[in-house]
Amino acid sequence: MINYNLMFRCLLVFFSFSILANAQNKSAKISVKNNLNFSRTEIVSVSGKPLLDLVKGNKQQDLRIKKAGTSEFVVLQWIDYNQDGIGDELLFQAEVLAKAKANYDVVFDGTITLPESKSTTYSRFVPERTDDYAWENDKVAFRTYGPDAQKRVEEKRPDGTLTSGIDLWLKRTDKSIINKWYAENVKKPGYYHIDHGEGYDPYQVGPSRGTGGSGIWENNELAVSKNFVSYKTIATGPLRTIFELTYAPWSSYEVKETKRISLDLGSNFSKFEITIDAKKQIPNYATGISLHENKGEVKINKKEGWFRHGETIDGVFLGEGIVLNPKLVTDAFSNVSKIKDRSDLLVITKPKENKLIYYAGFAWQKSGQIANATDWDTLLQKQSKMLANPLKITIKGNK
Numbered sequence: 001m002i003n004y005n006l007m008f009r010c011l012l013v014f015f016s017f018s019i020l021a022n023a024q025n026k027s028a029k030i031s032v033k034n035n036l037n038f039s040r041t042e043i044v045s046v047s048g049k050p051l052l053d054l055v056k057g058n059k060q061q062d063l064r065i066k067k068a069g070t071s072e073f074v075v076l077q078w079i080d081y082n083q084d085g086i087g088d089e090l091l092f093q094a095e096v097l098a099k100a101k102a103n104y105d106v107v108f109d110g111t112i113t114l115p116e117s118k119s120t121t122y123s124r125f126v127p128e129r130t131d132d133y134a135w136e137n138d139k140v141a142f143r144t145y146g147p148d149a150q151k152r153v154e155e156k157r158p159d160g161t162l163t164s165g166i167d168l169w170l171k172r173t174d175k176s177i178i179n180k181w182y183a184e185n186v187k188k189p190g191y192y193h194i195d196h197g198e199g200y201d202p203y204q205v206g207p208s209r210g211t212g213g214s215g216i217w218e219n220n221e222l223a224v225s226k227n228f229v230s231y232k233t234i235a236t237g238p239l240r241t242i243f244e245l246t247y248a249p250w251s252s253y254e255v256k257e258t259k260r261i262s263l264d265l266g267s268n269f270s271k272f273e274i275t276i277d278a279k280k281q282i283p284n285y286a287t288g289i290s291l292h293e294n295k296g297e298v299k300i301n302k303k304e305g306w307f308r309h310g311e312t313i314d315g316v317f318l319g320e321g322i323v324l325n326p327k328l329v330t331d332a333f334s335n336v337s338k339i340k341d342r343s344d345l346l347v348i349t350k351p352k353e354n355k356l357i358y359y360a361g362f363a364w365q366k367s368g369q370i371a372n373a374t375d376w377d378t379l380l381q382k383q384s385k386m387l388a389n390p391l392k393i394t395i396k397g398n399k
Contacts, residue, residue, distance in 0.1 A: 028054055028106040030065070033392040034096035036385055041096075043239050043264040045079075047089040050395050054106065060087050062110035068103035075117045077239040091239045093265065094391060117238040119174045121265050125231055126178075128186055130159055133231050134169075134178045135241055135270070137263050139369060140361060141169035141177060141199075142270060144210075144245070150227040164225045164247065165210030165290065166270075166360065170318070171199040172367040199367070202313050206341030208290035211320040212272055212360025214259075216251050217286045217348050222335065225250040225257060239265050254279040268369070269323065269361030269383060276354040284330065285351050287358055288344035289320045291334060298345050299377065300332045305387070306380040307332055307347050310373045317365040319376030322347055323383045324358035359383060 034040050046054060055063065066073040078087030096102040123135035131146030145161045152160025169192070171177055177199065181192040192201045207224070209215065215224040228245040235242045242262040249256050260273040276285065289309045291298070296311030305326035310319045324347070331348040349356055363370045363379060370376050 027108070028395055028397045029068070030104040030106060031394040031396070032094040032096050032102045032104070033394070034098065034100055034102075035389050035392070037098050038382065039095075039097050040386065040391065041266055042094060042386070042391060043091050043266075044094045044391055044393055045089050045091050046393065046395070050393075051088075051090055053397065054090075054395060058108040059110065062108040063090070064107050064109055064112045064114065065092050065104050066107070068105050073112060073115055074104070075115050075238060077235070077237070079235050079240070079242065081234060093239060096391065117265065119238075119265060120176060121237040121239065121241040121263055122176050122178060123233060123236055123241040123243050123263070124178070125233070126182055129182055130161070133228065133243065133245065134182075135243065135261065135263055136169070136171070136176060136178050137241070137265050137267065138174035139171065139266065139268050139367070140263075140270075140363075141171050142211075142263075143167045143169065144213075145227045146231070147227055147229050161205075162226065163205050163207050163210070163213075164227060165205040165208050165213040167201070167205045167210055168203040168318075168320070168362050169199065169201045170203065170313075170362075170364045170366070172364070173198045199364070203318075204292060204341065205290065208292075208341045209288035209344045209346075211289050211362055212270065212287060212322065212358070214257070214274065215286045215288070215346075216253065216255070216282055216284060217346060218283055222286060222288075222344070222346065223251040225255070228259075234260075237265075249279075251282075253282050255282060267361070268363050268379065269321075269359035272356075272358050272360060274351070274356040274358075276351060276356075278354070282351075284348050285356055286346050286348050287322055287360065288335075288346040289322060289360075290341065291336065291343035291345060292341070294336055294343050297373065298334050300345075301380075301384075302326060302329055302332060304381065304384045305329060306384045307345060308376065308380055309345050310376060317370075317372060317376075318362060319364075319370065319373060319379075320360075320362045321376070321380045321383075322358055322360045323380060323387060324349070324356075325387065326384075328352070328356065359387070 077091040079089040119138035126132040131148040134143040149161040153162040184191040225247040256277040308321040
């Protein structure tokens, strides 16, 4: 005798499982469009409602992205800004030809092993060298200085540094060097000032702006903050490192400044997102590049929004630059001083709603990334075009 009740229950279970499986295996397509006339490899992000719609009904940790028409899955990174265990932003690296689109397939399958990046971004607080904060990717490295380094100078103790300028570490390897160089420096002080085959730190910051430090220009003088007073690491990699630095009130305007700094894999430029809270309206906000001994070459391109300095250090070319929305720039000039480390190329801006975004970075000839100053100018031009023409992302869902 056929047990119709049992058969019905089995069919119901099978039907329910099929619905669940289909929901869990929901897929989508992501299209990334490049409107510029050169190929681009950049980190793109999905956040807000598009991300919620993409993940709805699935587990974040099961999400995978692969190049359309291939079996090649790409490296992913989730950014959790509020540290609640849920990703607020999804990152992946897109490769898009000139005037073209690149298509990617999204699937939800936790059994697929996520690929690992051969190179990475990274940042951390460095208590073993007083209290630096250092960050890097596969192309460049930077650092700046905290309250203990400031206090050492004020108390006339050794190993102090008093500046809110941004230091450059010149890399010629795509591997991470921060931990190695600091560890070796503990054993042999001055280690990272000598090139052992991976690069070194010959860049003098002092009270200058380094590359990307800030200030307020008024009465032919630049008012600047002292060292950062606190930090927060948000993400360390592999595709993007993000952290925040806060500064004690400075200048007659009692500016309370927060810098959210990020660095993407493959980029020569750190992104600075500045938030300003002042006791009274500030007249401007300046960022700059050290001119060191005033022997280098300055180029100012207000129309395209890029500003650069080129110099030779130990016989090798180094190009430093700042890129931002040209509509925010009110002036740019070389402020030359006879005082050591007081000369800077300054870019004067008018922030909107006390917020400003700019990019600051460099390229070193010995890294192989550029051959000369012309290459550096070309890289700056491309960065300004990419800023004005971000990659356009379109998401289409499928069931």
